[in-house]
Amino acid sequence: MKIFCIGRNYAAHAAELGNEPPGKPMVFMKPPTAILPNNKPFYYPEYSKDIHYETELVIKIAKNGRHVQPEFARDYVGAIGLGLDLTARDLQQELKAKGHPWEIAKGFDNSAPIGAEFYAPDKFEDLNDIAFRLEKNGDEVQRGRTRNMIFNVETLICYVSQFFRLQKGDLLFTGTPEGVGPIVQGDELVGYLSLLSGEVEMFRTRVK
Template identity: 40%
Template sequence: MSEAAVSWQPPELPVSDGRSFPVRHAWCVGRNYADHAREMGVDPERSAPVFFSKPAQALVHAETVMYPPDTAELHHEVELVVLLASGGRNLTPEQAAAAVFGYAAGVDLTRRDVQTRAKQAGQPWEMSKGFDQAGPVGLIVPARDWQPEAETAIALSVDGQRRQAGWLGQMIWPVAELLAQLSRTVTLAAGDAVFTGTPAGVSALAPGERVCARVEGLPELDFEIVAS
């Protein structure tokens, strides 16, 4: 009996210049904005970066995002997403900055009820972050055309009502330092997407609601939550 061939292609995200960005892996950081750390009950002055990951297939660029099954509390977290053209291990901040391909607005969707139950039981909570369409990402802008600044605004609205707002200077670990920290734990590589944390104001979403994520100077990410 012959074995079936395995055919697989990495998910691709669109770039503003017409190219596509093939995603190898998605890395995320929690508690990288002090106000969000506080709303999650953590002292940001004593908090080191908390890294976790999503599968590459969780990242999508779509007009509709399906509400995940077996979920009673789906939360939005607007984030600056950094896409890498190269990588390495134990990078300096300067080397990490040079590895960046581009930037996009993104939303880290979280099954908060699933995460809470897993934490209380001392179990892994990856299924609260790594479900289908858990990482909507906007149009990517190459690093040559846009760079994050401390005063760059970041925000998210639902059905036109502001829920989250802040600026990138509120990050505890700025982009280059964050990438350098992550490279001490894992080997970064071309095709990696890094979600850099969210400001305060995370809250629940429901089917039928429209989400608009904004990072000043980048294309808006706009999608509707639809029933599964």
């Protein structure tokens, strides 16, 4: 399984970090060891003092393919979930300032908490207008809709498949909206996703 992640895919989030919106999708990857499943707690690592939450719609790839064309991109959307792209912001800023790669700030162990449930595309009215949100300690801190993505899901699938062979079960984290912020020990993060049938809780992660 591969985990593809997209950076700066919401203009408001790029702006809140002082970054220009990209002209092409910004792709980075997390290793499989980044996955934190089944509402397990996240243990704050000793190598960072400034880890941020970033809530993202997650696409589970339906089948294998390369060089996917736009008219076939929707066929690669197997199921839809919600996850967190936890980011060691202090490490990221230090590495970016030096012009170094910043995988360790994004791909460290357990940096991708993810809900156990994924839902078929037909459970949503419109793939390009899905609402999701995050609560921290009971207060809403992020709310996003996929209609506000700079690059929609189909565009991301086509773009990523130019460089990497997509395989069934791969995950695509599609970017985070504005409202990212730090976590501390004792925080509880709860993510919600809106389906045709109503809003459902997707994950619940406590920081220890």
